[in-house]
Amino acid sequence: MAVMTTLAVRNKGLRPAPMVERNYAVHRHGWIMIISGLLESLFYLFSLGVGVGALVKQIELPGGRMVDYAVFVAPAMLANAAMNAAVAETTFNVFGKLKWMKLYDGVLxxxxxxxxVAAGEITWALIRGAIYSAAFLVVMAALGLTDTWWAVLAFPGSVLIxxxxxGIGMLATTYFRNWPxxxxxxxxxxxxFLFSGSFAPIENYPSWLQWAVYASPLYHGIELLRAFSLGDLSPMLLVHAAYLAVVGAVCMGFAARRLSKLLYK
Structure with a gap:
């Protein structure tokens, strides 16, 4: 009867909640780590967006629209904050649990x-990224770097990033052998981060580099958030969102398979 009950539980859908609860219990007093991760992107915003923006003043978008440089850079820093939160959680933290703490052996x-396990770690990464994104959007609004209500859609957009x-971080971690x-x-x-249209429109890049940038998930994330922040909506937003969703889904699928192979070998 116990074996049948266990098999029945294993055949249910995804159960990320236990891993999320475990991570919350471990990190609930580690708020300094969360704040430090957010501060990195804010420092970029103040040093490049505000500091360099004082020299550059305004920048021309491909459609001819002129915007303040800080307004142009801010969505890229928001995308960077969402990316860093996700990558930090699904690489360094997951690798430590997998290779050194052997935490997942006990979980299984x-x-x-x-x-x-994969769903739980990814869910926790999304929670951390959502905290970063929400705080960053508040700072953007306080600094006057958003002038449209469409900017609230940058929050779900950052969660998609x-x-x-x-998914990318989790998949990469399953291939890592050591810290180097x-x-x-x-x-x-x-x-x-440097070459995804963060600091200048990619139309200013050489043509060969533009094609490489189009393959970057961060580029599509930045374009998505920048369009919401500026209220510049177009059908291309669906392309950017679809690209991010497909890349994430494929990577998560392969990551789950790789993790199963590593834990059951």
Whole structure:
């Protein structure tokens, strides 16, 4: 009877709640870590958006519209905050639990499955990213960097970015062998941050680089949030959102399989 009950539980849908509850219990007194992650993107906003913006003043968008440089940069910093929160949770933290703490070995002694673990860690990453995004949007509004109510849609847009990079981070972690592997990942994240239209329209890039940028999930995230922030809505928003959703779903699917292979080997 006990075996049948366990099998019945295992055949149910995803059960991310136990992992989320565990992570909350561990981090509920670690608010300093959450604040420090948010401050990084805010520092970028103040130093580049506000500081450099005092020199650049305004920037011309592809359609000919002129906007303040800080207004142009702020959505990119919001996208960066969502990305960093997702990547930090699904890479460094998951790798430590997987390789060194062996936490998931104990978790699998319960009715939970590897895909429940993956769903729980990704859900927790989304919660952390949502906190970053909400706080960042409040700062943007306080600084007058949004002038339309469409900017509230930047919050679900940032959650979508977090979902995408949670899948990417989780999948990458399943291939890492040791801590030095993270150096390559962080270098890739930093290059993507610099060359995804964060600080200038990609129309200013060489044509060969523009094609590489189009493949960047961060580029599509930045364009999505920038359009909401400026109230510049168009059918291309559906393309950006669909690209993020597809990349995130594919990566999460492969990450769940990889995690099962690692934990059941």
């Amino acid at each position: 002694a319960t009715p939970m499955r590897p895909r429940d 977090g979902l995408t990079f949670s 592997d993270f150096d390559w990942m962080m270098a890739f994240i930093f290059v993507m």
